Amino acid sequence: MTLPPYSRPLTAEDAAHLLRRTSFGATDAQIRALVGRDARTVARELLSFDGAEAPGNPFDPAQAATPAAGLQLIRARWLFEMLYGPHPLRERLTLLWSNHFVVGTDKVKNVPALTEYLSLLRRHAATPSFSAFALDVARTPAMLRYLDNDQNRNGKPNENFSRELLELFTTGIGSPTQQNYTEEDVKEGARALSGWTFIGGRGNQKYLEAPKFVFNPKQHDNGRKTYLGKTGNLTGEDVLALAAGHPATAVFVARKLHRAFVSDVPTEAAVKGSAETFARTGGNIRAVLEELLSSEVFYASRAAVIRGPVEFIAAALRSFGSPKMEAKQLLNLVQTAGRMGQLLLQPDTVKGWDGGREWINDTTLLGRMQLAAALSLGANAPKLDTPPTPLALLGTERAATAAALNGLSAKQRTYLMLISPEFQLA
Amino acid sequence: MSLHRRDFLKYSALAVAATSGMPGFLARAATQATGQKTLVVIQLTGGNDGLNTLIPYSNGAYYAARPTIAIPKKDVLTLGPDLGMHPSLKPLMGLWDSGQLAWMENIGYPNPNRSHFASMAIWHTADPTQAQAEGWIGRIAEQIGDPFCASNIGSSTPQALRAAEFSLPSIDAVDNFQVKLPAGLEGAFGAMLDAPRDGEADYLVRATRQMMSNTQKVQANVGKYKAGASYPEGKFATQLKDAARLIASGTGQRILYVSLGGFDTHAGQRGEQDELLATLASGLAAFQTDLERQGVAERVVVMGFSEFGRRVAENDSAGTDHGQGSVMFALGKGVKGGIHGDSPDLEDLSLGDIKYKQDFRGVYAGALSGWLGLNARDILGGDFKGPQWLA
Numbered sequence: 001m002t003l004p005p006y007s008r009p010l011t012a013e014d015a016a017h018l019l020r021r022t023s024f025g026a027t028d029a030q031i032r033a034l035v036g037r038d039a040r041t042v043a044r045e046l047l048s049f050d051g052a053e054a055p056g057n058p059f060d061p062a063q064a065a066t067p068a069a070g071l072q073l074i075r076a077r078w079l080f081e082m083l084y085g086p087h088p089l090r091e092r093l094t095l096l097w098s099n100h101f102v103v104g105t106d107k108v109k110n111v112p113a114l115t116e117y118l119s120l121l122r123r124h125a126a127t128p129s130f131s132a133f134a135l136d137v138a139r140t141p142a143m144l145r146y147l148d149n150d151q152n153r154n155g156k157p158n159e160n161f162s163r164e165l166l167e168l169f170t171t172g173i174g175s176p177t178q179q180n181y182t183e184e185d186v187k188e189g190a191r192a193l194s195g196w197t198f199i200g201g202r203g204n205q206k207y208l209e210a211p212k213f214v215f216n217p218k219q220h221d222n223g224r225k226t227y228l229g230k231t232g233n234l235t236g237e238d239v240l241a242l243a244a245g246h247p248a249t250a251v252f253v254a255r256k257l258h259r260a261f262v263s264d265v266p267t268e269a270a271v272k273g274s275a276e277t278f279a280r281t282g283g284n285i286r287a288v289l290e291e292l293l294s295s296e297v298f299y300a301s302r303a304a305v306i307r308g309p310v311e312f313i314a315a316a317l318r319s320f321g322s323p324k325m326e327a328k329q330l331l332n333l334v335q336t337a338g339r340m341g342q343l344l345l346q347p348d349t350v351k352g353w354d355g356g357r358e359w360i361n362d363t364t365l366l367g368r369m370q371l372a373a374a375l376s377l378g379a380n381a382p383k384l385d386t387p388p389t390p391l392a393l394l395g396t397e398r399a400a401t402a403a404a405l406n407g408l409s410a411k412q413r414t415y416l417m418l419i420s421p422e423f424q425l426a
Numbered sequence: 427m428s429l430h431r432r433d434f435l436k437y438s439a440l441a442v443a444a445t446s447g448m449p450g451f452l453a454r455a456a457t458q459a460t461g462q463k464t465l466v467v468i469q470l471t472g473g474n475d476g477l478n479t480l481i482p483y484s485n486g487a488y489y490a491a492r493p494t495i496a497i498p499k500k501d502v503l504t505l506g507p508d509l510g511m512h513p514s515l516k517p518l519m520g521l522w523d524s525g526q527l528a529w530m531e532n533i534g535y536p537n538p539n540r541s542h543f544a545s546m547a548i549w550h551t552a553d554p555t556q557a558q559a560e561g562w563i564g565r566i567a568e569q570i571g572d573p574f575c576a577s578n579i580g581s582s583t584p585q586a587l588r589a590a591e592f593s594l595p596s597i598d599a600v601d602n603f604q605v606k607l608p609a610g611l612e613g614a615f616g617a618m619l620d621a622p623r624d625g626e627a628d629y630l631v632r633a634t635r636q637m638m639s640n641t642q643k644v645q646a647n648v649g650k651y652k653a654g655a656s657y658p659e660g661k662f663a664t665q666l667k668d669a670a671r672l673i674a675s676g677t678g679q680r681i682l683y684v685s686l687g688g689f690d691t692h693a694g695q696r697g698e699q700d701e702l703l704a705t706l707a708s709g710l711a712a713f714q715t716d717l718e719r720q721g722v723a724e725r726v727v728v729m730g731f732s733e734f735g736r737r738v739a740e741n742d743s744a745g746t747d748h749g750q751g752s753v754m755f756a757l758g759k760g761v762k763g764g765i766h767g768d769s770p771d772l773e774d775l776s777l778g779d780i781k782y783k784q785d786f787r788g789v790y791a792g793a794l795s796g797w798l799g800l801n802a803r804d805i806l807g808g809d810f811k812g813p814q815w816l817a
Contacts, residue, residue: 148743148745151692151693151742156742156743158692158693158741158742159748160690160747163540264626303625306630339581340581341582348471349471349472349542349687350542351542357593360593361583362640363581363595363596363597363603364581364596365633366602369605369606373606377608399621403617404614404617404618404621405618408611408614412611415611416614419618421627421628421630421634425627425630
């Protein structure tokens with residue numbers, strides 16, 4: 001089963017919806033430029049990004065004076081790319097993958113390791129092979145360090161990566177009645193992954209030295225193993241391929257894509273449609289996304305994804321037309337996102353942020369109100385030539401919210417739209 | 427920025443109007459919200475190693491299994507002939523000596539799950555089948571009909587505080603917990619919220635209204651507090667101070683929830699766990715001192731847990747992997763100090779882990795019925811017996 005395609009020409013509201021989900025947000029003019037176009041063509045164009053980066057990024061992590069400064073610069077450099085870069089969908093996907101193949105800066109503080117990890121996520125953002133993606137991530141020093149596989153040696157297993165590979169990166173646990181893997185698979189996987197480690201860049205002093213993946217054959221367990229039903233002298237590569245190619249992985253990854261692009265509570269039927277495309281194409285994420293982003297189910301799901309803090313910020317500024325901001329303001333925005341629950345590259349646990357209603361509580365709502373005021377009414381609010389329209393901020397020109405805006409100044413209208421439920425949803 | 431700090435009373439009309447669109451339990455009168463007793467729950471996130479917290483220092487098997495990371499006998503803070511505390515817990519010795527610190531041994535649940543997230547969900551929902559989405563504290567809110575009966579101190583709400591239709595409040599920092607609307611926009615803000623909506627947009631409207639009512643309640647009270655103890659540096663202690671502040675100023679929560687993370691010690695455990703336990707103990711000791719000086723220590727107990735313990739044998743990274751049974755602790759004047767349960771049996775293990783002997787839901791049941799005066803059976807979905815840890 002594939003997802004039924006959306007066959008009508010895009011309306012302004014369709015286009016606003018598409019750009020809210022795939023580009024954080026967009027200006028009125030960017031939205032209107034897509035009116036009348038064909039959904040499949042537009043999806044294909046959005047997905048055909050290259051490695052081009054935003055010009056003039058002021059943040060260079062390689063210049064960091066301390067490890068902590070390095071982390072700040074990495075985050076700010078990334079936020080700059082989300083706000084000003086030529087490929088917002090690539091960055092939206094990078095954000096999604098950083099919340100799938102999680103590493104955390106509580107443990108990983110090496111600048112080149114994190115930079116390499118991020119550029120790998122970017123390179124694989126719409127990967128034609130999920131399996132190749134998973135393998136590449138597993139061998140980054142960032143991941144080797146974060147989940148301790150650098151400590152995993154023959155006869156001295158460390159199961160941390162092996163467990164999370166199955167539970168969080170590929171198959172998922174399954175249900176209590178139908179588990180996708182056993183404790184034995186975790187143990188055997190750890191044996192197969194033994195000997196994968198890295199050299200260089202260890203310790204606080206070497207935070208700017210690039211670490212490098214190495215396979216240490218002396219520390220690899222060469223014995224027979226049984227993993228997800230296959231037996232043999234399995235290697236780490238075998239384990240990655242078996243986990244990534246497991247039928248449950250197609251569903252697990254498809255559900256994540258649906259949660260990002262369709263709804264916080266996706267329907268299982270739609271997830272299954274994408275999972276089948278994933279399986280049929282051998283884990284081709286680009287193919288899954290192209291189909292998804294031009295489907296009926298996508299265009300039927302409005303205002304169903306609660307924007308996370310980083311999306312909230314990027315959506316506001318993208319909808320404003322990406323006005324210039326001082327470097328210091330951008331650094332502040334990185335910290336603000338953290339106070340609203342999403343410090344980039346630092347989720348509380350390896351599971352990442354759950355998203356959806358989990359983004360919303362009293363404290364984060366207050367944070368959103370304060371930020372909205374700063375971006376619209378504050379003395380240092382970005383200067384805008386054209387105030388953002390209801391279509392850009394609310395996704396529709398007929399929002400119920402609009403009536404409350406009558407008689408207010410442009411800045412006040414912008415403020416109220418930014419704190420409206422409609423803006424907090426994509 | 428031209429924002430005026432506004433008197434919260436000006437929002438009372440908004441806040442009252444807010445209750446009309448609430449789901450059932452949120453709209454009921456919050457008559458029981460100002461109960462006298464408070465439970466403070468401490469979550470140690472990541473799987474705290476119980477064996478290196480409450481140490482079976484007379485057991486040779488403990489030292490045999492942990493040649494690198496065992497706590498040397500000479501460093502153990504002796505509590506009895508078999509068990510003693512990690513040296514980092516020294517700030518709690520005064521509470522132990524005065525009978526205000528309880529340890530509960532071999533706590534767990536049937537069919538232990540070694541996933542952090544599945545296991546944490548089990549502790550949060552009090553449901554080892556993981557069939558429920560609501561948290562055990564969320565169900566309390568439903569039982570007593572008050573969404574403000576519990577608050578998390580922190581920026582993201584744990585599943586324990588999730589109710590059917592709502593998450594209970596998270597208060598990241600008491601001082602910032604207030605709404606500052608720009609002058610002249612109150613009417614438009616109210617009209618904006620009043621527009622009819624459904625789905626997630628309606629959820630966000632309800633969340634916003636609830637937040638405005640909660641902030642108002644907190645700010646109307648917290649000015650009364652003056653710290654009665656000096657707290658150590660750091661987020662955990664600051665959050666405990668906020669908890670003391672909410673309790674002492676009578677904001678009315680029955681339960682406050684504070685987390686300390688970082689206990690996933692797969693490698694280099696000694697350094698990491700030693701530091702975390704020191705943070706835990708120094709923070710809690712300051713908290714208790716503060717409560718004493720505020721004159722509210724009689725009505726507060728603390729109950730601490732982690733999602734699982736760690737394997738008995740150390741791994742070769744000088745750390746430990748995910749295990750099963752572990753310890754819980756409780757402290758306060760209402761607690762029956764001592765060790766509840768037997769020293770862990772290191773000769774009879776389950777897949778290398780300590781077997782649990784006491785169900786954590788029995789410990790919860792004590793807190794619910796014995797301390798908070800609630801119907802534990804309704805909240806936990808069954809009768810659970812546990813250690814008699816309350817005085």
